[in-house]
Amino acid sequence: MKTIKAYSQHVNATTVAEATAALAKGTAMACAGGTDLLALLRFEVLPADKYPQGIVNLKTIPGLDYIKEESGFLKVGALTRLEDIAQSAVVQAKWAALSQAASRAASPHVRAMGTIGGNICQYIRCWYFRAADNRFNCKRKGGVCWARLGDNRFHSIFGSMQGCWAVNPSDIAPALVALNATIVTSSRQIAAESFWAVAGLASTVLNAGEIVTEVRVPVPATGTKSAFLKYAYRKSIDFPIVNVAAAISASDARICLNAVYNIPYRATAAENLVRGQPITPELAEAAGQAVIANATLLEGSGTHPGNNSNPGNAWKIQVAKILVKRTILACQ
């Protein structure tokens, strides 16, 4: 593996203000657990002119790793490790979807390093975008979307934003949307469902110099049940092929998928079906069907049955349908 390309500046920030100042020029990148950033750097994923000139280490900021229930909210510091969230009795008690999402993210080793802030800010997952040595000048880097005509088995099933067919891979994100969370940053509060975007290389609406400081999740209404399900090749480590989080009460339903679109995908059609209805297998089935009604099929282009080249994304549509159904049933 290549050694990491040199960068000129390394800041161990001790306050949020110091970090935001160091990041404000847009030439440095923030590092929390580092599990996404180091891979980006080591594999030289980014274009040369986007390679950071500096790294701002956020882990050295004290007081940003906490889990507490306060004033009607679950408050999780941005530097809180995923494993701590997964193990937290406080989270498990009322925010099952978040707890389950944290416990299924990555591997035990990565969960012990990765933070909630990093997880929701991670870059898109696309093997063209992520190819080593910036091999593909893809849409997000100013070029064309190679996945559209290439191998798109892991790509969006709900079309593209700005011509990009990559997906957001966060396991935490759909849980936060389903649980109606708010992302607190160094300068504002953002509703979770408005937090993600296609913004050049970045996958969030964060401005230069803006960092996540806290995730705030309201205490669910009485009777609310939430759940998170993830489908991946390997149970132990993989990014999601599809994941789904749902929070359903007698009068409300919030359902969000991820890894199916550029940003977490709020399944409003399914929510409308489920809202206020008793959960039954038939209802869940119909909700799953409703979710994929708007799916965009990318046909495979494989010419030989055995080599499985570019099988397309039809299978993800099937997986999404079933996973939505099962997640709803898990909220019974």
Added chain:
Amino acid sequence: MTYQPWTYRPPEGSPVGQRGLRRNDGLSKASGAALYTKDIKVGGMLYAKMLMSPYAHAIITNLDTTAAAALPGVVDILRWDDPDIAGQRSARLSDGNQKWLCLAGRTDHYNHQVGVAVVAKSEELCDRALRLLNVTWNQQTFYIADEDALAPGATPILTEVSPAPVNNVLNTTINTWGDVEAGFLASDRIIEFTYFRGDNLSACVEPASVVAEWRGEYLDMWVRQQNPTLIQQELALDMGIPIAKMDIRVTHQGGAFGGINWLPHYRQLAKIAAVLAKRVKQPVKLIFDEAKFQCANDDVGTYNIKIGVKNDGTIMAVSSDAIAMRCPLGKLRNGSKIPNIYQKSVWAANNRSHRQMFRHGTVETNGNQEVYSHVAGELGLDPTDVALLNDGFEGQDWAAMTAYQIANGFEQRQSLAEVLDVGKTAFGWAERWHLPGTRPLANGKMHGVGFNTTIKWSNGQAQKNVAMTVRDGKVQLLARTSDMGHDSPGNYARVVAAEMGMLYQDVTARTERDNGSFDYSAPGGSSGLVNTICNLVEVARDAKQQILALAVKDRTGGPFFPGKTVEELDIKDSMVFEIANPLNTKTVKEICNAFSVGGITQSPVFAHGTAPLVTIAKKYQCKHAAFVEVEVDTELGDIDVTKVTIVDDEGCVINPDACNGQQYGGVHMGVAKSRDEERVYDPQTGVWLNSDLIWYPVWTSLDCGPIDCHLIETHGGNTAYGCFGTGENTSALTSAITGDAFYNATGVRLDDFPTTPIRVLKALGKI
């Protein structure tokens, strides 16, 4: 009487077959102190890396190294057209015999290491220098699918290979045994199908690297290699370096199940390292970027199978017509009574990667799997019954094997029957097997079981020199060996200790040493042990006799056992004792030291040589079998492997703990490969898209249910004690087993491997 070492049995109570003995390499590996090739550092060592191609097929039309050469710390840049390397070829393959350029000015696959090698004072400087190269490429037509490369009118590729492929065919293999058409005519029914195996890779633990250091006209090398003799031979033949002036050392090897043994491009690395070290007059470590490890397996292909079978399951004929590197029916030939077999494989040039061979044996075990599975499925039979019904060898039934056993002093046992008995009982096959698609589970999934069996294949004899001395009471094996993770040195020590009557801990055998021509274990690994075990036994017996002779030899103060003869003495626990009076003992140490000239460092014992040649034709008597249980989620396409049982007939178990370790690791690799592992290429560029361990799904220990490992011993190998090796066979055995289990779970055929969710959903008509 011909030489029949399989009639030998390990002495009672000896270390052979004992559990719990400390591994030779246990402490160093457990503590992290064990050295692998990439860990090697020698004084004044420089580092080297090579340019990696961003294209699947391209020619370098211009290369400007000015900026790289100007980088402080860069010591040398070797171009492909430099007289020191230009035109040098390497890579003899076991099939085809083609040779590739060591350092080519063109690329045959994405991330091919081509064009330039940079030498610098650190790895980082190598990377920085490579980034500064200004390379102009001329892209060429590329082929990822073999079928495209073989299509009429396809552009010739791999044209720099010598000899060049003809019509993009690297090699064609045809084997015929019996009369396959007559066999089909004699059958009650014909079964025809095609199975596919997608591209996959080794995902070995250790990346390739090589250290070369010239000391005057002598070359010292540290290599990552199962078979260091191949490196030595090639450097001698192709570069004119005298073997006597080369010292090739191997460290521990990182779990590639034999792949590196054959990996030709490693020999290219060794040559380039030797050239670089000579140019810069300093030691050089050439490092291959492990994140882009390209070599793939040899089982990729499309196999068209035709089977003729009687209604009772007796297989009369099998044919295979394949586009693949290898043929799939060789082990069926060697391990069944099927009288008529035909196989043809066309190995196509392609731009996926070079020289595919890892977890060797997979091609043929997959052939077994598919044939038995389809016959059982077609006839509604238990596949274990089909396998047993067709058990035999080389087209003959087991009665013929029994005659062979009687004629040659083997025990009269039918390995497969015993393997199935142990395995089916341990697995609970009788309760778990059912007709296909008939057992839904309470969780909504479908229950299924899969099965495969083949011959074991490492049981040959190699007449390699073995030598040993006894110094200060310790037996020292003088040899170079390559430890592939079996604890090979410890296993040799067990055999020698057993035969000499020494304590296990009083026999030392080390890796990381050359010791001249004593390549007693090459290749390393399980095949190394079985290849050389006859030699170990015979030479150890010689050494023992030498010690006993010293025990009765006159010396100042009289012999240790006055008035006794060698025949009246024996050795146990490193003590020489009088058979008639076991309390009369002397230690081996005091006897040998008494005859050591000039202190304790000179050995008065020097035993060496080879065993007699086994002259009877080798047969594959010993079998192994695997049983897998799955739960199939028919909505999501997921095959969850919940349990695996594997039984290996080792012939004779030298080290049961190591054998179990190989079984466990092999099954884990094999089942993962059967279900998930597949390389994916971009159809537009030929770039390998899942070239890291995030995208390429090597299983972790959490991804497979319990693996239950069993060993039996029928002493059927053509070696001392009747040994067979174990290692890669366990991985190969299970590398298509989820297809059979999926069929049992759903009643739907899935002959497209790996059995990923996409393929499952397609097979089930869900997409």
